[in-house]
Amino acid sequence: MNKELQARAAKIKAILTDVDGILTDGKLNFFALPDGRVDEFKSFNALDGVAARMCRLSGIILGIITGRRHPATVHRARVLGFSYIYQGFLTKTGPLEDILKRENLRLEEVAFIGDDLTDLPILLKVGLAVTVPNAVDQVKKAAHYVTTRRGGEGAYREMTDLILEAQGKLEPLVQKMLTSTWGNAESPAGLQIITSQEGIS
Numbered sequence: 001m002n003k004e005l006q007a008r009a010a011k012i013k014a015i016l017t018d019v020d021g022i023l024t025d026g027k028l029n030f031f032a033l034p035d036g037r038v039d040e041f042k043s044f045n046a047l048d049g050v051a052a053r054m055c056r057l058s059g060i061i062l063g064i065i066t067g068r069r070h071p072a073t074v075h076r077a078r079v080l081g082f083s084y085i086y087q088g089f090l091t092k093t094g095p096l097e098d099i100l101k102r103e104n105l106r107l108e109e110v111a112f113i114g115d116d117l118t119d120l121p122i123l124l125k126v127g128l129a130v131t132v133p134n135a136v137d138q139v140k141k142a143a144h145y146v147t148t149r150r151g152g153e154g155a156y157r158e159m160t161d162l163i164l165e166a167q168g169k170l171e172p173l174v175q176k177m178l179t180s181t182w183g184n185a186e187s188p189a190g191l192q193i194i195t196s197q198e199g200i201s
């Protein structure tokens with residue numbers, strides 16, 4: 001890891017993420033029910049689940065900011081100990097400002113990972129901007145780090161490992177896993193769900 005990246009990662013106290021194309025492979029899987037309604041199933045990667053638990057055990061605040069809305073994403077966020085999910089937000093800087101205020105954080109203490117133009121305004125602001133290899137070019141240009149793994153294939157884990165490593169927390173966590181149970185990593189305050197009608201479902 002280069003010095004600049006390490007310095008940025010060492011300051012991070014909150015990690016925020018997009019969903020589609022980061023926690024998933026970006027495919028939107030729709031299916032029709034017999035009564036004519038349409039629903040969707042979402043696939044998440046277990047590597048990213050452990051990533052979230054490791055961050056929670058390290059006291060890092062976790063949040064999701066997504067333009068879409070789906071109960072499966074809310075479920076995933078809750079069981080993994082996320083503190084915030086902003087769903088239906090195409091303008092993602094509003095939720096960023098809200099989290100900064102609620103948690104009394106500075107921009108340099110926040111990391112964000114996203115893959116498309118809706119993520120660009122937030123990526124240009126935060127202390128550590130991360131994206132995936134299959135992101136759009138404008139986002140890749142703005143990012144401080146492009147993961148090796150693609151969205152839905154452990155890209156989020158790669159980012160959290162990089163941050164934990166820069167903070168000297170990764171190896172102690174690995175040791176903890178070898179010698180004891182992981183314990184409860186859920187957010188003590190529970191999951192705050194903030195929903196906007198701006199985005200698409």
Ligand SMILES: [Mg+2]
Pocket residue numbers: 018019020021022114115116
């Ligand atoms: Mg996306």
